[in-house]
Amino acid sequence: MQTKLVEIAPRQQVRTVETNNKVQTKDLQVFYGKFRALADINVAIQENKITAIIGPSGCGKSTLLRSFNRMNDLTPSSHMEGEILLDGMDVNQPGVDVVEVRRRVGMVFQRPNPFPKSIYDNVAYGPRLYGVRRKGDLDSLVEDSLMKAALWDEVKDKLHQSGLSLSGGQQQRLCIARAIAVEPEVILMDEPAAALDPISTLRIEELMHDIVQYYTIIIVTHNMQQAARVSDFTAMMMIDDHRSGRMIEFGPTQDIFTNPKDKRTEDYVTGRFG
Amino acid sequence: METRLNSTPPSNWSRRLQKRIGHGDLPWQGLIVIASALVMLIILGIAAFLWRQSSGTITKFGWSFVAPTADPNWDPINDNFQAWPFIYGTILTSVAAMILAVPISLGIAVFVAELCPEWLRTPLNWLVEMLAAIPSVIYGLWGLFVFLPVVTMPVGKVLGNTLGKAPLLSQLFGGPIPESGASRLGAALILSIMVIPTISAVTRDVLLAIPSHQREAALALGATRWEMIWQVLLPYGLSGILGADLIGLGRALGETMAVTMVIGNSLDPSPSLLRPGYTMASVIANEFAEAVSKIHVQALMEVGLALFLITLALNILARLLVWSVARRTPQEVRA
Amino acid sequence: MSAGTVSLSRFQQLMAQNQAARIARRKALNGVMLTLTGLLTVLALIPLFWIVGYVLYKGAAALSIAFFTQLPTPMGIPGGGVRNAIEGTIVITVLACLFAIPPGVLAAFYAARYPNTPLGVAVRFSTDVLSGVPSIVIGLFIYVLVVQPQGHYSALAGGIAVSLLMLPTIVRTTEEMLKLVPHSLREGSLALGAPEWKTSVSVLFPAALSGIITGFLLAISRAAGETAPLLFTALGNERYDIADIVHNGMVQKQGAFTILARIINQPADSLPLTLWKNSQQPFPERIQQSWAAALVLMVLALLINVFARVWVEYRRRKLQG
Numbered sequence: 001m002q003t004k005l006v007e008i009a010p011r012q013q014v015r016t017v018e019t020n021n022k023v024q025t026k027d028l029q030v031f032y033g034k035f036r037a038l039a040d041i042n043v044a045i046q047e048n049k050i051t052a053i054i055g056p057s058g059c060g061k062s063t064l065l066r067s068f069n070r071m072n073d074l075t076p077s078s079h080m081e082g083e084i085l086l087d088g089m090d091v092n093q094p095g096v097d098v099v100e101v102r103r104r105v106g107m108v109f110q111r112p113n114p115f116p117k118s119i120y121d122n123v124a125y126g127p128r129l130y131g132v133r134r135k136g137d138l139d140s141l142v143e144d145s146l147m148k149a150a151l152w153d154e155v156k157d158k159l160h161q162s163g164l165s166l167s168g169g170q171q172q173r174l175c176i177a178r179a180i181a182v183e184p185e186v187i188l189m190d191e192p193a194a195a196l197d198p199i200s201t202l203r204i205e206e207l208m209h210d211i212v213q214y215y216t217i218i219i220v221t222h223n224m225q226q227a228a229r230v231s232d233f234t235a236m237m238m239i240d241d242h243r244s245g246r247m248i249e250f251g252p253t254q255d256i257f258t259n260p261k262d263k264r265t266e267d268y269v270t271g272r273f274g
Numbered sequence: 275m276e277t278r279l280n281s282t283p284p285s286n287w288s289r290r291l292q293k294r295i296g297h298g299d300l301p302w303q304g305l306i307v308i309a310s311a312l313v314m315l316i317i318l319g320i321a322a323f324l325w326r327q328s329s330g331t332i333t334k335f336g337w338s339f340v341a342p343t344a345d346p347n348w349d350p351i352n353d354n355f356q357a358w359p360f361i362y363g364t365i366l367t368s369v370a371a372m373i374l375a376v377p378i379s380l381g382i383a384v385f386v387a388e389l390c391p392e393w394l395r396t397p398l399n400w401l402v403e404m405l406a407a408i409p410s411v412i413y414g415l416w417g418l419f420v421f422l423p424v425v426t427m428p429v430g431k432v433l434g435n436t437l438g439k440a441p442l443l444s445q446l447f448g449g450p451i452p453e454s455g456a457s458r459l460g461a462a463l464i465l466s467i468m469v470i471p472t473i474s475a476v477t478r479d480v481l482l483a484i485p486s487h488q489r490e491a492a493l494a495l496g497a498t499r500w501e502m503i504w505q506v507l508l509p510y511g512l513s514g515i516l517g518a519d520l521i522g523l524g525r526a527l528g529e530t531m532a533v534t535m536v537i538g539n540s541l542d543p544s545p546s547l548l549r550p551g552y553t554m555a556s557v558i559a560n561e562f563a564e565a566v567s568k569i570h571v572q573a574l575m576e577v578g579l580a581l582f583l584i585t586l587a588l589n590i591l592a593r594l595l596v597w598s599v600a601r602r603t604p605q606e607v608r609a
Numbered sequence: 610m611s612a613g614t615v616s617l618s619r620f621q622q623l624m625a626q627n628q629a630a631r632i633a634r635r636k637a638l639n640g641v642m643l644t645l646t647g648l649l650t651v652l653a654l655i656p657l658f659w660i661v662g663y664v665l666y667k668g669a670a671a672l673s674i675a676f677f678t679q680l681p682t683p684m685g686i687p688g689g690g691v692r693n694a695i696e697g698t699i700v701i702t703v704l705a706c707l708f709a710i711p712p713g714v715l716a717a718f719y720a721a722r723y724p725n726t727p728l729g730v731a732v733r734f735s736t737d738v739l740s741g742v743p744s745i746v747i748g749l750f751i752y753v754l755v756v757q758p759q760g761h762y763s764a765l766a767g768g769i770a771v772s773l774l775m776l777p778t779i780v781r782t783t784e785e786m787l788k789l790v791p792h793s794l795r796e797g798s799l800a801l802g803a804p805e806w807k808t809s810v811s812v813l814f815p816a817a818l819s820g821i822i823t824g825f826l827l828a829i830s831r832a833a834g835e836t837a838p839l840l841f842t843a844l845g846n847e848r849y850d851i852a853d854i855v856h857n858g859m860v861q862k863q864g865a866f867t868i869l870a871r872i873i874n875q876p877a878d879s880l881p882l883t884l885w886k887n888s889q890q891p892f893p894e895r896i897q898q899s900w901a902a903a904l905v906l907m908v909l910a911l912l913i914n915v916f917a918r919v920w921v922e923y924r925r926r927k928l929q930g
Binding site for chain 1: 620621624628631632635636
């Protein structure tokens with residue numbers, strides 16, 4: 001089980017609260033300029049579980065995901081209100097270093113996006129940022145990550161070939177290896193299998209099951225069957241009349257799919273719309 | 275109506291031809307084909323004509339015309355010509371210009387493409403383009419009367435007193451800079467100002483073409499903005515950036531007026547940056563109108579030919595590099 | 610879960626000691642480099658303001674009505690103007706447009722319509738190559754092609770040389786603008802039964818026209834500022850005087866063609882050419898005229914450039930609604 005990280009960049013006093021949830025939002029609102037993309041999001045994500053966020057397109061699933069690792073900061077017009085807590089610590093408060101947040105909360109993107117470097121250098125990129133220099137250390141970290149990502153056997157003899165020479169599914173597993181090389185606590189996955197064929201998709205899903213013991217996984221997916229197969233908890237999102245995204249239901253995946261409380265959820269999971 | 279006794283059907287193109295003539299398309303098609311061929315022929319024509327015109331000197335001097343080892347002697351009076359000093363001057367001033375221009379252009383491109391606020395981007399692009407719009411002869415005029423005395427001369431003095439005394443570099447920085455400032459250094463500095471707009475514009479476009487998910491992947495791992503740019507973006511776009519640099523180098527090599535006006539146009543034997551000199555383009559500009567003997571003219575033609583071939587090769591290489599970045603970017607399927 | 614360490618994971622062990630300091634250093638480097646790029650941008654723009662400012666300052670002092678209306682006085686004698694150069698610039702630029710625009714536009718039509726044929730690729734390749742040829746080499750080429758056979762320098766030769774410099778810009782811009790015209794427009798015209806050429810001329814060309822004109826403007830701006838190709842083609846001519854030619858022609862009852870031929874067939878000056886020649890003279894009033902010519906030229910080039918950009922922006926906004 002992942003051990004708790006020592007404060008490695010203590011600067012100012014950073015406020016934390018006691019909490020049992022790995023990631024939590026409190027009354028989160030996200031704006032792009034004047035437009036409110038997310039409204040009143042309150043969700044609690046449990047550690048070492050897979051939580052899926054589902055909903056029709058445009059309902060703000062990706063926006064919510066990206067606020068967990070402060071990737072929304074990259075959009076100049078975006079700002080937020082409310083709190084996003086990582087182990088009880090608000091990730092947006094002044095004393096918190098965004099570089100540190102992004103190390104603790106990793107991300108895998110919709111399209112595999114390996115760097116145009118060798119497979120080895122792709123995985124080693126993160127650790128090098130944090131000062132791991134010695135070849136022996138890097139070698140073992142790279143091997144570890146590739147093994148966890150179920151890619152080691154396929155690439156162990158060609159670590160110095162370009163990451164772009166791999167197939168789509170392999171590239172995505174490489175991106176997963178790259179993300180876990182810095183040992184995050186949370187992994188965000190934004191429709192990770194959307195660009196892959198069904199077999200690669202299944203492998204990714206198996207991989208998620210294998211690694212969730214080490215990480216907390218939050219996955220956005222438009223594929224309901226995938227959400228049902230893979231996740232322990234599911235959050236259902238929809239846009240309201242003002243085009244803001246809201247979370248209309250959250251619960252164990254079993255309940256959401258077999259016994260949803262909200263009619264809109266029921267309509268969506270049974271395929272009546274979306 | 276053709277009678278066709280053999281069973282070969284009319285060929286495809288004759289059928290198409292008949293269709294086209296009927297609608298007035300053939301003249302149109304012919305016109306645009308001729309125009310296109312014309313453009314291509316011009317390039318070939320330049321090469322061919324220059325080659326023919328320099329045939330005299332090519333046969334007389336052969337390779338020693340351009341060789342660095344031959345006796346450097348450009349002597350219109352005795353009809354003895356050797357062009358190495360001009361080739362050297364061209365290379366020296368252009369390379370020196372690039373040493374300055376490449377990092378500065380990279381900085382500008384990074385700033386405009388990655389860092390500056392949205393509202394600043396267009397004005398900055400305009401300003402950089404304005405630099406490119408100023409005619410070369412105005413750079414020369416300002417260079418001659420303002421830049422040389424105010425900047426080049428003092429800089430040259432300082433360089434002469436520091437690097438000029440250093441053991442290895444004294445060849446390159448030795449010899450006092452003329453009082454007027456007219457020198458290869460002046461040419462190099464002005465050239466760098468002139469090529470920066472081109473290089474930075476192309477580099478900026480290369481950077482902007484890099485898909486944003488590369489940036490996001492690096493930042494999501496905890497890289498700082500600079501680390502993302504230096505470790506991911508620049509390597510990704512390297513061939514395109516190199517292409518931009520080579521395009522700039524090509525411009526520098528062929529630049530005539532601004533260089534002629536500030537380089538001093540003298541056959542100074544010293545290899546130093548601080549001394550006046552000639553470039554291939556400037557010697558042609560300076561001597562051609564007064565060249566009397568046929569062989570003098572031919573020698574200048576040959577210099578022109580050499581310049582043409584060098585810039586041609588560079589240009590082709592540069593275009594190939596710039597295209598290779600565009601091709602490597604994986605196909606983005608627009609959702 | 611409260612803060613507290615149990616055991617560190619492998620990566621945490623391997624992470625550099627003193628990560629806090631390391632992160633601080635990384636952020637400091639980030640700040641320094643990013644500021645540096647901003648500074649370099651400012652540095653590169655300093656010459657722009659310096660040149661523009663200085664030319665304005667020196668040139669304005671030397672401008673006068675005489676500058677525009679009179680021919681040059683003999684060397685060393687103050688006064689006079691550069692009317693010969695202004696007229697020469699106009700004649701050469703007009704000639705250059707005549708020689709560059711029709712083939713350039715036509716070749717662009719071909720390249721836009723058949724981009725993947727050998728000739729289409731060759732056109733694009735050739736224009737790219739041509740744009741990289743030094744302007745003085747073009748001057749040499751036209752010297753051999755036109756001046757030598759004719760036996761004399763001429764505005765015509767200068768115009769041809771400058772047209773070669775305009776050609777790549779015209780082809781490239783026209784081609785890009787044509788490609789931007791939506792396919793539906795072309796297909797609609799063809800579906801109505803219009804032949805290819807009519808489609809191109811009556812439908813595609815007008816649709817792309819504003820962009821194409823921008824290309825023309827930028828090419829003209831470049832053409833007006835060229836010096837090197839004119840050195841051995843137009844050569845320069847302090848006696849160039851169109852009014853005089855026309856007047857004499859009418860007096861001697863020469864036909865229009867003859868008069869025109871006389872205008873284009875003699876050596877001519879242009880603003881940049883005269884700027885250069887004057888700058889090489891030891892006479893201060895000649896150098897003054899260089900600055901004044903520089904002012905006119907620079908204002909012209911910058912105005913055309915600004916106008917072209919503004920025009921592009923305006924059209925773009927209009928299209929986006």
